[in-house]
Amino acid sequence: MSQFEYRDFAQFLMHLEDGDLNADASRKMQQISQALAEHVDTHGGNPEATLTVKLKFKSKSGVVNVSATLNDTLPQPPRQGSVLWTSQNGFTPQNPRQSDMFDGPRAISTESPQRQPGPLSPEHQHPRTV
Numbered sequence: 001m002s003q004f005e006y007r008d009f010a011q012f013l014m015h016l017e018d019g020d021l022n023a024d025a026s027r028k029m030q031q032i033s034q035a036l037a038e039h040v041d042t043h044g045g046n047p048e049a050t051l052t053v054k055l056k057f058k059s060k061s062g063v064v065n066v067s068a069t070l071n072d073t074l075p076q077p078p079r080q081g082s083v084l085w086t087s088q089n090g091f092t093p094q095n096p097r098q099s100d101m102f103d104g105p106r107a108i109s110t111e112s113p114q115r116q117p118g119p120l121s122p123e124h125q126h127p128r129t130v
Contacts, residue, residue, distance in 0.1 A: 013053075021068050025053060028072050039075040047075030 006012035014022045032049040039047040052071045057064055084091040094100060 016055075016066060016068055021053075021070070025051065025070055028070055032072060032074065035074040039077070043078055045078070049074050 006015070013025075016022070028051055032051060036047050036049055039045070050071075050073045052069075054069045054071070056067045056069075058067070059065075082093075084093055085095055086092075087096070
């Protein structure tokens, strides 16, 4: 009696879980294709996605148990970044090295400034001779 052996990985994968693993992976592959196309239509760019098939082989007394997991990562929409600075208790939107121009009005000195005589002041003008 001849015994069947899996020698091709694709054939092996198709028969795991009575074909359910292949069917689930195929559905995820279609979802990835759709998500990539939608992302390009909506946001443009070069989106990426992953589909990971993990097979765990466990042998006991010549009997091998194969368990599989499928994980996918779909493209995410781009998000707007934020610029923040660190503070003592967390983060702040204000650069601590810059003064705040919206901090309120500056105090105005009530003293009148001392004026220096300039070239047009009366002290510098020549008297007119008639």
